[in-house]
Amino acid sequence: MNWTFTINPQQLWETYVLPWGTQIVLALLIFIVGRILARAASHGATKALERARLDPILVNFISTLLNTTLVLLVIVFALSQLGLDTTSLVALVGAAGLAVGLALKDSLSHFAAGVMLIVFRPFKLGDYVEVGGVAGSVDKITIFSTRLKTPDNKVVTVPNGNVFGNTMVNYSEEATRRIDMVVGISYGSDLLKAKSILEELVKDHDKVLKDPAYKIAVSELADSSVNFIVRPWVKAEDYWDVRFQLTESIKLRFDAEGIEIPFPQMDVHWHKDVA
Template sequence: MNDMQAFFDQGSDMMPWLVDIVMNLLVGLVIFFVGKFIASKVAKWCENRLLKSSVDKAVAGFASSILYALMFAGIALMALGQIGVETTSFIAILGAAGLAVGLALQGSLSNFASGVLIILLRPFRSGDFIDAGGQMGTVDRIELFHTYLKTPDNRVIIVPNSAVMNGSIVNFSRESTRRLDLVIGISYDADIRLAKQIMEEVVNADERILKDPACTIAVSELADSSVNFFLRPWVASGDYWAVRADLLEKIKYTFDERGVGIPYPQMDVHVHKQES
């Protein structure tokens, strides 16, 4: 009987301590989840404000990602402190663990450093069509570790920032104009002067083709099966693909109407019969 009384007395003494632990745990969880929610909202609000201030979308996304990461780290430390974890010791432990994790995650750190370089050097902006990291697409946003590209068929390609910075970057949107490099082949029995005249007429009829620099049309090669012209008009970067498709189509139709042949690849085979 005395043992039971002692047990209940001990339990009653521990009750305030348990209640205190549970309350601190609940408050810590509230701080963590509410703080995380607020951090995401603040980061999104800052991104929208930067966009309204005409800041590039890629820069705004990168800045909001960094802000969210910093706020999340602070919230996590506050929650741990509320629970009762010694944050000073915890920070020291995190520092030692961070060194080990950093060595194990060199690729991720490289992606982060590359993301900072992309923002500082600005080889491309949001909305630019680029070829980088072995992928082609329109830049949607740049985050801490990855760059997001959208392809013309509406796929999203997530490219590591280190892959972008460690290779060649081709920015198709940086300049306002681009040159079309087309090769047009005609048959050997076709009239070269007529073919050149037709291409000049088609080019002059398209208002999207720039007059300066002038379009170049000239014979480039006497190939195995055809006489090849290079056709090099200049257009606005946004009109590149539309003008390319229209030129090829109009040239084909006009060649057919005016009797200029476009040959298939062919090979002449001569058979010699040897009499025995």
């Protein structure tokens, strides 16, 4: 038996090439134009948010999320133009997303914490904070982690789950900070003279604020010392400079004035039994 196949070029063109070619071209146009529009919309949203003076991290997150969402919609529309069942595709992507989510649940928890940090913004870039047991200046906040730069220039990356799930201390949130110092003198030193010197050193320091007023008082009669609390207020950026300068000035001035700063010691008395 002989089989004979006859191909009609015109019929092939009209039945297959022209319809499928048209659909492919339209799908490509939808994808290309959609990508351009998504990029333009993301760029416009970024400019609008920047004009609103929102945090740069929040601006970047919103613009990235908007662009990703629009691109996904464009892909769905392009595939539907090819005649594909996008409902099944969406269901397949959802099932795959669920499987990936179960496998990466720890990473997703860091992602969720990152979103919460970006939305609620308990700190911003440049703030000196203590999070997850680490202290440093906030250098970068990403979806999965927060990067801190310590005073000795180490870079520490803390997972966002550890940041948002623990106590956060922001030392830069307020414009002023109070320095809490404890200064001890020996019981044999002149208490009123020591207090007068402390008040003079604090009052004369050019970076100590007048308002709120500083506080100097006897706080404790300890085992081997009389302890003063010294609590001046300073600008947040001057905290460490003033603390170090006052510590040095107090030691030098007490030495010059003959006021003893005691150190831990033990007196041992030996009694010899007389036969």
